[in-house]
Amino acid sequence: MKTLGKKIRLLRHQKGWSQEDVAKRLDISIPAFSKIETGITDINLSRLEQIANLFDMSVVSLLTFNDAEYEQKYQSELENVNKKLMDRETEVIDLQKKVIELFEELRQSKATA
Structure with missing residues (x-):
């Protein structure tokens, strides 16, 4: 059961x-x-x-x-969601890099001023 x-x-x-x-x-x-x-x-x-x-x-x-039928049906949907998640992670990493670069620029401009 x-x-x-x-x-x-x-x-x-x-x-x-x-x-x-x-x-x-x-x-x-x-x-x-x-x-x-x-x-x-x-x-x-x-x-x-x-x-x-x-x-x-x-x-x-x-x-x-059948669980296998359910899994097959939603496998492509799961793959799409995983791809979107990976894309978002890449965006977050890129934004983190940009924040760090901007912080470094700000710090350098204060040091030279």
């Missing part, structure tokens, strides 16, 4: 929902939902149907949801 809980957590993150959001929608406590996600609690069929409906899926789709 741990893999089912992992799938549910992955779907919850995909929707941008907190555990509290899902627990409220399922009309259960947050700790009860947390136990579902961690695999501590086995899920009965009615709860499974309720969770599947929450994610607009059939029970079969929920049970067969």
Whole structure:
């Protein structure tokens, strides 16, 4: 059941929902939902149907949801985000260099004045 809980957590993150959001929608406590996600609690069929409906899926789709498919789907998006992050890091380094250069110029101009 741990893999089912992992799938549910992955779907919850995909929707941008907190555990509290899902627990409220399922009309259960947050700790009860947390136990579902961690695999501590086995899920009965009615709860499974309720969770599947929450994610607009059939029970079969929920049970067969594949993490690898999810990863493939978002791999290019992740690569784009990483590239943007690297570009931003380069910009920050360039700006830091410029600040240092300006500081040195300012210090030299004060020393000669």
